[in-house]
Amino acid sequence: MAGVRADIRDRDGRALRHAVLTVTDAAGAQVVRATADGDGAVRTAEQLPEGSYTVTAAAVGYAPVAVTARVTGAGRADLGTLELGPQEGARLPEPGVWTIDPAHSRVAATAQHLGISSVHGRFTEFGGRIDVAEDPERSSVEATIRADSIDTGNAMRDRHIRSADFLNVTEHPEITYRADRVSAAGGERWTVHGELAMHGLVRGVDLDLTCLGSGPDADGATRAVFRATTELRRHDFAMNYNQVVAAGIAAIGTTLKVELDIQAVRGTALPGTPQD
Template sequence: MTSTHTGGLRARIRTKDGWAVPHAVLTVTDMAGQQAVRQEATAEGLVVTDALAPGTYTVIVTAVGYAPVASTAIVTAAGGADLGSLVLARAGGVELPPPGPWTIDPAHSSVSAVAQHLGLTSVHGRFKEFGGRIEVAENPLASSVEAVIEGASIDTGNGMRDGHLRSADFLDVDTHPKITYRSTGITPAGEARWTVHGELSLRGVARPVDLDLSYLGTGPDPWGGLRASFRATTELRREDFAMNYNQVVQAGVAAIGATLRVELDIQAVQGERLPSLG
C-alpha cells in the first residue's frame, strides 16, 4: 500500500535484518515499459526521485548479491508516492554478516597447510599463532581482510621437521618472522561463495594469491557476541616464494611436493577486538 509523497518516489532499501543497502539501484518504468527514472540509493539506503507524471509504475530494485524485488507505485497528481521499506533477500537465501569490523578468533580457527611427501603421503602442518581482521562493507564486494601469521608457530607434530621448516630453506623465520595477507578485491563465485583476490607476503616475497571463500553462517556465541564462520582454500607453488630446497630420492622422486594446499577455517567475532572471557 503506497501513500502520497510530494517530490517523486521515496523508498528505503533494507536487508531482512534491517541494514541499509547503499549500492541498490531503483528502476522505474511506466505501463508502456518505458524507463522513467533510474537512481542509486544513498549511503543510508534511501532513494528519492524527481516528481513523476501521475499514473501507475513498476518499480524494480536490484543490488549485487541480492535477489531483485518488484513493486507497484501509484503516483498521484502531486507527483509522488512513498514506497516505504523495500526488503532485499540475499541471492541464494544467505544473509551475510552485518557490516563493520570483525576480529578473527585464533582459539576457534585454524590455518593449515598440506604438502605431498615422497609422492605417496601427505604431511599436515598448522600455524598456532595468527590473527587478523575482516571489514564487511555495505557493498559486500567492497569488503576486505588482513591477516598476520607467525611463521615460527608452524607445527607438523615432528620437532626436527618443524625446525627445518623454520630455517632459511623454507620459511626463514629469523629474517622474515611474519607471513601477511591483504585482500585487494572480491568477486562472486556462486551461492555463498566468493573469490578473494589479495597479496601474500612470505619470506619477503609478495605474490598475488586468490582464496576460494565459502561463507558458512552467522550466529550468537555463549559470551554474548556474534560470530561469523568462513572456510577458504588455495594452492601455493613453493618456487613462487623462493622455497626451492628439495631432496631428490630414488628414481628422481622429490621428497616434498612442489605445491602446498592451504586450508583456512575461520571464526570471526563482531567488533574491533576479541571479548574478554574472564
C-alpha cells in the same frame, strides 16, 4: 562410561570444534548440554535414566541437526557421527569489522611427501580482521601469521621448516595477507583477491571462500564462520629446497594446499580483551 557420546562433523568430514550438543527429555526439558572438544567429540559425564531423548547438535554457521536417542539401562547412548550442513543461503555477514578469533580458528597447510603421502602442518599464532563493506565486493581482509609458530607434530621437521631452506623465520618472522577486493562466485561462495607476503616475496593469491553463516554465541557475541582454500607453489616464494630420493621422485611436493577455518567476532576486539 555412562552419558551421551557423539562426533560432530561437517559434510566434508571435518571436526566441528566447539559445537554444542543439547539433550532434552520427552517433556522438552533440557537435561544436559555439552561442548565438543578440538576433535569434534562430545562425551557427557551425566548418567541419564533409561528412555528416549531428543539430541540436537548445533554450531555457528551450520544448520542444527536433531536426532532421537535411546538411552540404555546403563545410562548411555552412542550416536556415532552427527553431520551438519551449512545454513541455507548463507551470505557474507552484516557490514562492519569482524575480528578473527585464533582460539576457534585453524590455519593449516598440507604438502605431498614422497609422492604417496602427505605432511600436515598448522600455524598456532595468527590474527587479523575482516572488513565487510556495504558493497560486499569492496570488503577487505588483513591477517598476520607468526612464521615460527609452524607445528607439524615433529620438532626436527619444524626446525627445518623454520630454517633458511624454507620460511627463514629469523629474517622473515611474519607472513601477511592483505586483500581489498572480493567477487561473488555463486551462492555462499566468494573469491578473495589479495597479496601474500612470505619469505621476503609478495605474490597475488586468491582464496576460494565459503561463508557458512553467522549467529550469536553463548556469551552474546556475534560470530561469523568462514572456510577458505588455496594452493601455493613453493617456488613462487623462493622455497626451492628438495631432495630426490629416487628417479623422478622428490621428497617434498612443489605445491602446498592451504585450508583456513575461521571464526570471526563482530567488533574490533575479542570478548574478554580490552577495547582501544
